[in-house]
């Protein structure tokens with residue numbers, strides 16, 4: 052059975068972008084793969100963040116993932132900071148990773164533009180990501196399109212470490228991209244992302260979904276209700292592809308091209324379908340929120356299982372790198 056590893060930042064909200072682009076695929080893959088899913092809280096501190104909110108956002112992300120169908124019986128779900136070997140292996144990998152490779156990462160270039168002085172943590176972000184995956188010797192990394200470059204870099208890091216210390220020790224993981232590789236944000240300005248405020252949360256109530264969808268960008272050619280549009284240019288149509296049935300999708304395209312209805316009608320149908328799709332998940336989330344201890348227990352059990360694998364990998368890493376083994380100190384005799 053091949054092993055998958057993937058991670059998600061504790062932004063607090065599973066939205067239809069990271070759900071369709073990643074979490075939905077994890078749920079599908081957990082039945083026939085060994086599965087490790089990590090809430091990457093150490094990655095989240097590489098940019099300005101709200102200290103007070105980090106803990107809550109981590110729990111909320113776990114609630115979102117469990118509601119979306121991550122099954123703790125089938126999949127090891129845990130928080131990155133609970134397994135210290137992630138940062139330990141990341142340090143080791145900084146010693147085989149060329150700075151030039153890190154500087155050419157698209158996400159680093161984007162994010163560093165927004166930081167006043169660029170911090171080493173942001174540059175080393177993909178090194179920690181490589182450690183996440185390689186610690187578990189995972190072979191598949193199901194992600195959205197924006198993470199492909201980071202997965203390519205982790206393959207290179209694995210190759211470099213293997214070449215220097217132990218041939219074949221780390222596998223070279225492959226990115227696996229699902230059908231929804233990049234969901235656009237509702238503002239039409241780029242990918243859907245919590246930090247851009249252009250999302251629909253999977254646990255949003257129907258009236259919140261409507262509030263968000265109602266003001267979303269559509270094909271600019273549809274200035275008035277009578278102007279025909281091109282569905283392929285409209286993000287609302289793109290979202291119908293994920294939440295509406297085939298006859299509805301055809302009908303939406305036809306009514307857009309012929310100005311048979313207004314964008315607001317099209318948005319209403321989409322809202323209802325999104326709300327219906329996620330209804331069972333809202334139900335599950337409200338049950339989980341009534342017993343917060345259950346979520347902490349699931350994360351603790353996940354960290355315990357992950358630690359077994361992580362510890363074993365690090366023993367191998369230290370041994371191949373020539374470190375003095377740590378010996379157990381005997382208690383002094385009385």
Ligand code: TYM
Pocket residue numbers: 056057058059060061068069070071072073074091094179180183184192193194195196197198231232233234235242243244
């Ligand atoms: P993050 O938290 O930004 O996103 C989590 C996953 O969701 C995908 N995704 C999307 N896919 C399609 N359309 C969108 N609008 C969209 N927004 C997010 C992302 O591609 C990702 O797969 N660096 C990673 C987290 C990470 C990780 C790892 C991933 C840390 N360690 C190890 C894989 C393996 C990140 O920031 O994801």
